[in-house]
Amino acid sequence: MIRTVKKGLPHVVLLGYLCVILFPFLFVLFSSVKKDNNSIALNPFGIPQELVWNNYVEAWVNAKISTYFFNSLYISILASVVSILIASMFAFAVTRMRHGKWNTILFSLMLLGMLIPNNALMLPIYIIVSKLHILDTHLALIIPYIANAIPFTAIILAAFMRSLPSEIEEAAVMDGLKAPGIFAKIIVPLTVPAMVTVFIVNFLGNWNEFLLANYFLKDDELRTLPVGMVQFRDQYQMNYAQMSAGIVYSVLPVVVIYAILQEKIIEGVTAGSVKG
Amino acid sequence: MNKALRNPLVFILFVIPALVLFLMFFIYPIFSSLYYSLTSWNGVSETVKYTGFDNYTKALGDERFWVSVKNNGWFILFSIFIQVPLIVFFSLLIANVKKLKGLYKTAVFMPSIMSTAVIGILWGFIYEPNIGLFNNILGLFGIEPVYWLSDERFAMLSILITNAWQWTGFYIVMVLAAILAIPSELEEAAAIDGATGFQRATRITLPLIVPIISVVIMLSIAGAMKAADIVIVMTKGGPAGSTEVMATYMIKYAITNFKYGYGNTIAVLIFVFTLVVTVLYQLLFARRSERIEY
Numbered sequence: 001m002i003r004t005v006k007k008g009l010p011h012v013v014l015l016g017y018l019c020v021i022l023f024p025f026l027f028v029l030f031s032s033v034k035k036d037n038n039s040i041a042l043n044p045f046g047i048p049q050e051l052v053w054n055n056y057v058e059a060w061v062n063a064k065i066s067t068y069f070f071n072s073l074y075i076s077i078l079a080s081v082v083s084i085l086i087a088s089m090f091a092f093a094v095t096r097m098r099h100g101k102w103n104t105i106l107f108s109l110m111l112l113g114m115l116i117p118n119n120a121l122m123l124p125i126y127i128i129v130s131k132l133h134i135l136d137t138h139l140a141l142i143i144p145y146i147a148n149a150i151p152f153t154a155i156i157l158a159a160f161m162r163s164l165p166s167e168i169e170e171a172a173v174m175d176g177l178k179a180p181g182i183f184a185k186i187i188v189p190l191t192v193p194a195m196v197t198v199f200i201v202n203f204l205g206n207w208n209e210f211l212l213a214n215y216f217l218k219d220d221e222l223r224t225l226p227v228g229m230v231q232f233r234d235q236y237q238m239n240y241a242q243m244s245a246g247i248v249y250s251v252l253p254v255v256v257i258y259a260i261l262q263e264k265i266i267e268g269v270t271a272g273s274v275k276g
Numbered sequence: 277m278n279k280a281l282r283n284p285l286v287f288i289l290f291v292i293p294a295l296v297l298f299l300m301f302f303i304y305p306i307f308s309s310l311y312y313s314l315t316s317w318n319g320v321s322e323t324v325k326y327t328g329f330d331n332y333t334k335a336l337g338d339e340r341f342w343v344s345v346k347n348n349g350w351f352i353l354f355s356i357f358i359q360v361p362l363i364v365f366f367s368l369l370i371a372n373v374k375k376l377k378g379l380y381k382t383a384v385f386m387p388s389i390m391s392t393a394v395i396g397i398l399w400g401f402i403y404e405p406n407i408g409l410f411n412n413i414l415g416l417f418g419i420e421p422v423y424w425l426s427d428e429r430f431a432m433l434s435i436l437i438t439n440a441w442q443w444t445g446f447y448i449v450m451v452l453a454a455i456l457a458i459p460s461e462l463e464e465a466a467a468i469d470g471a472t473g474f475q476r477a478t479r480i481t482l483p484l485i486v487p488i489i490s491v492v493i494m495l496s497i498a499g500a501m502k503a504a505d506i507v508i509v510m511t512k513g514g515p516a517g518s519t520e521v522m523a524t525y526m527i528k529y530a531i532t533n534f535k536y537g538y539g540n541t542i543a544v545l546i547f548v549f550t551l552v553v554t555v556l557y558q559l560l561f562a563r564r565s566e567r568i569e570y
Contacts, residue, residue: 014369025398028401120309120550121302147302169281208392210391215527225391233400
C-alpha cells in the first residue's frame, strides 16, 4: 500500500505540472469553437455543445494568416539555408584547411560572437538596414537573420567537421580533387546530420523572431506570423473566439513539426544554448 | 597532398562571406553604439552632434530608467529563487520515475519552442479580467475579478509567471540530461548503504548537478537582460510604465521617439549591466562549480 503511494506520488505531481502546461492550450482550443465571448464566459472550461467552425474561416480571412504564414515560412527557410551554406564554408576552411594560426584566430572570433547579447545591437542594425535601403522589404529581416545565426552555426558545424578523420580528404586529394571539390563532394554530405540539427534551431529562431520583424517592416503584406498575430489581437481584441482560432493556426504547425522531430529539436536547441 | 588544402585564395573565398557578415552585424554595431551613445543624433538628420556623457547622466538620473532596471532585476530574481528550485525539483522527479519519462520531457519542453509573441497573446487571454481562465478559476472560490495586466500591483508578476511557464520546461530538459548522465553505480552504491530516495537525491545527485544549475542561472541572467518581446506583447510596458524593461525602454526612445543617440546609450548600459551581473555571479557563486569528472 505505502509502496504504491510512494510510486504514484511523483506521477501525481508531474501530471499536475503537465496540466499546467497543456491546459492553456486546451482553453484556447475550446474557446476557438465557441460562438462569442458570452459563451466563453458561461462555460469557460468545457467543450461547447455546438461547435462553431466559422471562427477559423473568419480568422483566416481577417487575420490574413495565409499571407503571414508564407512570409514567415520563406523568410525562415531562406535565412536558415543561407546561414548554413556560409557558415559551413567558414567551418570547412578553419577546420580542414591548413592555415595554422589563422584558423584559431577566426574560430575564436566566432566564439566571441556567441557572447554578444544581440538584442542590444538592434539599433545599429536598424541603421545598417536603412542605409542599405532595404528597410520595409523582406531583406531587412533575411540578412540580419543570416548574420545572427552564423556564429552558432559555424561553431556547431566546425565541431562536427573536426571529428571527421583526415584520411578522407587525403584519399580525395589523391584522386585529384581541389579544396572546393573536397568541400562540396566529401565534407558536406558527411556533415548533413549536424546541418539538420542547426537548420531546425535556426528555423525555429527565425520563425519566432519578433523584435526585428515588428520594427523593420511597416507594410502589412510583408509581416511575419508573430507580428501579424499581435496586430490581429490588437484589432479584434474583443472577439476572443476568433482570436483563439488565430492562435491555433499559429501554434499548430510548430506542434506538428515538434511531434515529428522532437528528439532532434530538443537535442539541437539545448546544445545551442549550452554552447552559448 | 597539402597543396590542395593550403590554397590561400580558396581559404579567403571560403571565410570571407561569414567574416563580412560577422563584422557588419556584430563588431561594427558595438562600436557604432558606443559612438552614437555620445551624441544626440535622431537617426535621420545629416549632422551628428557630439554631446559627451550627457546621455549617460540623463539615463542614470531618469527614474523611469531605474524602474526598467528594477524590472530586469525582477526577471533575474524570479528565475533564480522561484524557477531554479522548481526546475531542480521537477527534473529530479522526472529522472526517478520509470514510466512516462518521455512524455513528461516532451510536454514540458513544448512551450519553449513557441513564439514568445504568440505565448504572450495566449496568456493575455488567460489573464483577461472577465472571461479569462484565471479569474474563472478564482471565481470558483468566490474571489473578485483581478485586473492582472492593467493593475500595477499584478502586471509585472503576470509577465514573470508567463515567462516562467514558457521557459521552465526548457531548463528542466537540460538539467534532466545532466542527471541522466550521472553513472548509475553512484546511486546504486548509496542505495546499498541504505540511503533513502530523498537522501540519494540531496546527497548524491544534487551536488553533482551544481555545474549545470550554474549554467541554467547564467542563461537565465542572459535571458532576463534580453527580455523585451514578452513585455511588448503583453503590456507594452504599461500600466503607467510599470512593466518597462531596459530593452523596451531603449526601443521606446530610439525607434518610437527618434532619440537614436539616447537609445544607444541604453544599449551600452544593457551591455555593461549584463557584464557586471555575470561577473558578479561568477565571482560570488560560480567558483565552486568546476567541472565534475566521473
